[in-house]
Amino acid sequence: MKNIAVIGLGIMGLPMAVNLVNAGFTVAGYNRSQAATDKLAAAGGRAATSIADAVKDADAVITMVPDSPDVEAVVGGDAGVFANARKGTLWIDASSIRPDVAKRLAGDAAAAGIRPLDAPVSGGEQGAIDGVLSIMVGGDAGDFADAADVLSAVGRTIVHVGPSGSGQTVKAANQLIVAVNIQALSEAIVFLEAYGVDTDAALKVLGGGLAGSKVLDQKGQKMLDRNFDPGFRLALHNKDLGIVTAAAREAGVAVPLGAAVAQLVTAMVAQGDGGLDHSGLFKQALATSGRQ
Incomplete structure (x- = not known):
């Protein structure tokens, strides 16, 4: 080669x-x-x-x-x-x-x-x-x-x-895990900010425990900075979650968390935020809680 x-x-x-x-x-x-x-x-x-x-x-x-x-x-x-x-x-x-x-x-x-x-x-x-x-x-x-x-x-x-096809099946599972993690991290940061916690310190200690993840490492600071320049656009994650939900339906598998997050991502894309990084789900978590 x-x-x-x-x-x-x-x-x-x-x-x-x-x-x-x-x-x-x-x-x-x-x-x-x-x-x-x-x-x-x-x-x-x-x-x-x-x-x-x-x-x-x-x-x-x-x-x-x-x-x-x-x-x-x-x-x-x-x-x-x-x-x-x-x-x-x-x-x-x-x-x-x-x-x-x-x-x-x-x-x-x-x-x-x-x-x-x-x-x-x-x-x-x-x-x-x-x-x-x-x-x-x-x-x-x-x-x-x-x-x-x-x-x-x-x-x-x-x-x-x-x-053939197995790589794409595993990638769909990856995108399901990532989307649910981003939403969970978004909600956690909104929760922390509501209580006036030092969020930099909080993410540091959370990252060292069982809550630690690549999502926290790569997306946590973007959320704190309100910086959603695209590394992976919400529009593409919306497409991927469509693949997840369709494939799960075909296999007769329930993915309730995935389906819920898929709806949230679709809503953001529909309102014109598809060009944001997928960590932009944090914007919606803030809005849902009446925060900025």
Whole structure:
């Protein structure tokens, strides 16, 4: 694996592509926005002019786009990945999409001679920048082994979790846990502030006990600062929670906390806050309690 194509150079895709460059790979990137491809070129990658141009010499193709229809759009059709990548190329979909779509597209990829892995990531923008993402991978075990060097350039915790679609199922569970944790942390900080507690000190001690979590570490200060610049937008978490609730319904599984938080996130997106970081749920917790 020497030549890598990255399709989708957004908040997550661009730093992942840059880390691949820094790891010694030859990286071609394509994005609908020229500004993003220019940034990759400045970091030592190649700005491709189309998907076909990006994937023509690739040993592995990484797609990192927002939703299931976006993945379908970039891999399908005469201009897509499947029609233009060489047979035997690894396709690593790092997007977060529906598990059933991931399984169907894996079949389409195999029919085109492409080796599919669904490999959604967790860790947010900072995790992508630092190259320490958690990556949950579904697909053939041999293909997973072949992708090891590529995945290691962008992640730290990299686990094969089963056949095609399994990575997306685990990512849905991840997003359920994260959303519920963000809401719980939001309510806890509102509670602490109502009593005039030193919130910096409170979060420090809470982080050292059983209440400690990555969510507290990464989102607590953002809430205290009322800084909701996006690392992972509420609109995308809304999409992911839609995947969770739909998949849970299909499996006959009850997710009452997840369903409740999904409604809160949907309400924020509907009122125009979808561009905020998902820690922006704190705004709603404040408003519900009549605080600012």
